[in-house]
Amino acid sequence: MNEPGLRRWWVRLAQAAGLVATGLLVLFDLRYGTSVGLSPAALLLLLVRMGLAAATVPLWLPVHRLGSRRLPAAALALAAASLFVTLAIRLVADSGYLLGGSWGLAESAGLVAVVFAVTRWGAARVAPWAATATGLAAAAIPLRAGADSVYVIFGLLQALAAVGAAAVGVYLRVVAAGRARAIALVRAEQRAEFARDLHDFIAHHVTGIVVQAQGARFVAERDPQRVIAALEQIERAGAETMASMRRMVGILRNPDAAPDAPLAPLAGVADLTPLLDGFNGTARTPARLHVDGALDGLPVEVSTSAYRVVMEGLTNTRQHAPDARSVDVFVRRTPDWLLVRVADDGTAPRTPPARGHGFGLVGLTERVRALGGSVTAGPGVAGGWVLDAALPLQPAAVR
Template sequence: MLFDYEAGLIGLDGIKGAKLLVALLAVAAVFFSPWLGARVLPGVAAVAGSASLVVSAALHAGVGGLADPHTAFGTAEPAALLGLLLLVPLRGRRWWVSWAVPPVLWAAIVLRPVVTDVRDIDVIVALSFAVGSTAVLGGGVTWRLIRVDRRRRAEALRLAQRTEFARDLHDFVAHHVTGIVVQAQGALAVAERHPQLLRPSLERIEQAGAEALTSMRHMVGMLRNAPREDEKPALTPLAGIAEVRSLVEQFSMVGGAQARLDMQGTFDDLPVEVTTTAHRVVMEALTNVRKHAHGCSEVRVRAIRSTDSVTLRVSDDGRSRGPRHGSGSGFGLKGLSERVHLMGGHIQAGPMAGGGWRVEATLPAAPVPTGATR
C-alpha cells in the first residue's frame, strides 16, 4: 500500500480515496481472517469484491475526470483479493457461499486493468491476473476437497471402530451369560445333595452378572453411531494374553526380525475388552515393523501390569522406510488411537533417541465409566 501511495495510485480524495478504502478493507480482511468465522469471512470478502467492482465501474465511467489509464492499477488491492480468493473456498462453511463469492473476487481482480483503456499492456496484465486468480482459486478448492475427504475418512474410521465395539459387545455378553448359565446349572445340581454349597454358587453368579453389566455399560457408552445395513464390517475373534504370546511367536517364525515378549505382573484377571485392545496394539505395532522397519533385527514387546493400568511397549531397532501410519490407508495408528482413547487410555508412537521406533499404550486395568472418557 505504501508503494501504491508513493506511485500516486491511491490517495486521500476522489476516486483514489475510494481505491484506498477498498484496499484497506481487503487487506484487513486477510489480516484478520484467522479470527473471522466461517460465516463472517465470506461476507466480508463479498463486500470487498463488490466494492472493488463499484470502483472499477466508476473508473470506467470517468468519475472525477481521471483519464490516466494508470489510475486503474495497484498492487495491494489485487494481492489482498487474491488472498481472499484462496481463503473463501477453503474456510467458507456453506458450499453456496464458497461458490458464489469467488466469481465476484475473480471478476474484481481481472477487470480492473481494462476498465479505463484496452491497450496491449492492459490486456496482458488482465490475462496474467486471470491465470493467477484461476490458479489460486483452484488451489483453494483443491485444499478444501482434501480436508473434506480427510474428515470423511476419519468419520468412517470412527464408525468402523464403533462397529467393532458393537461386535465385541455381543461377544462379551455371550461370554458372561454362558458363565452364568453354567454356574446356575451347577447350583441346581448341588442344591439337593449339598445345600451348604448353594450360597457360594449364588455369590459367584451374582459376581458374574455384575461383571456382565459393567462390560455392557462400558461398551454401550462408547457407541455413537449405528452402521448402515449395507455395511458388513470384518469380524475378528476375541483375544487375550495367550493370543499376544502366540502373536509374538508367529512373528519370529516368519523370519527376519526376532521378537521377544517380556511380561511383568499378573494378567489373568483383566477384563476381556482390555485384553482384546492389548492384542490389537501389539498386532498393529508388529505389522508396522514388518512393513516399515528396514534392517530390523530385534523387536521387544513388553507388557507391564500395575495396580490400575496395563502398559504395552513395542520397540524395534530398524530404520524407517516412511511414515508408520499402518494399514495401507494411513489410518492404522489413528484407528488404534481411537480405540485406546475410548477405553480410557492413551497411546504414543514415534522414533527413539538411539534409533528405531516405539509404540507405547497404557490401558486401564478395569473398565472406565463412560463419562470419564469424554
C-alpha cells in the same frame, strides 16, 4: 515430529511467506504510486488501495473452520468494495481527470488469495458466488490504470490466477473431504468391532452363567456347599459382564451396529505370547515380551485393546522397518493404568501410519480414546519407532 505438528509448521511457514509477499507488494505499490506525484486524488487513491489490500489479509491469512459462513460474506463485501472503487476510478478517468499510479498489485494478490480461502473453507452454498465475485473484482483491478489492451490482458491474467486459486482450493477441499470420510469409515468400523466384541464377551459369559445355574440346580439337594460356590462364580461373572457392558455401550452410538458373531473368547493380553510367537515365525526380526505386574483380572475391553495395540505395533514394524534387529513389547500394570509399548530399532525413515493411505493407527486411536486412554507414535529417543498406549483400568481413571 508427528503429523499435526508438521502440519502446523507448514501452515505457519505459508502464513509467514504470505505476509512477506504482501509487504513487498505494498512497498512496490507505495513506491510506484508516489512516483507520479502526491496530488490529493492520487494520495486518496493510494490510501484506498492500501486499505483494500489490508482488508484481504484477515480473510486469507487465518485457517478458517470448514463451512464458514462469515468468510464468504466478508469476501462478497470486499469484492463489492473493490468493484465500486474500480468503477469510481473509471468514471473519474472517463471524465478526463487522470489519477495515475499502479492499479494495486497487493490488492490483486490479496483478492486471488481470498478466492483460494473461500473455495477451501467457505460454506458450500455461498462459496461459489463469493469466489466468482472476488475473482471478477481481481480481474477488473487493472482497468483502474486504463482501458488499453495491455490492461485488459493483465485483467485476463489476474482472472486466470483467480481460477487457478479456486481450482487449488477445490482440490484441497475434495482431498480433505475424502480423508475425513475415510477416517469416519474407520471409526465406524472400529465401533462396529466394539459391538462385535461386546456380543462375544456377553454371550461367552452369559452362557457360562446359564451352565453354572443349571448345574447348581441339579446339585442343590446333594451338595449345598457347591451351590454357594457356583452362586459366587455367577455373581462375579455377572458383575464383570455388567460393568464392561456399561462401559462399552456408553462408547457405541448406534445400537443397531452389532451384528451376529461367533461365540468365542476374545484375544487379549493372555494371547500376547502366541502373537509374538507367530510374529517370530514369519519375520526376521525377533520380538521379545516384557511384562511388569499381574495381567489377570483385566477388564475385557482393556485386555483386547492392549492386544490390538501390540498387533498394530508388530504390523508397523513388519511393513516399515525391514532393517530392524529387534522388537520389544512392554506391558506394565499400575493400580489405575495398563501401559503398553512396542519399540523397534529400525533405521528406515518412516511417517506416522495415520498419514497417506494407512488408517490402522486412526482406528486404534479411536478405540483407545473411547476407553479414556491415549495413543502416541513417533521416533524413539535412541532411534527406531515407538508406539505407546495408556489404557485406564478403572472408570475413575477415565474421568
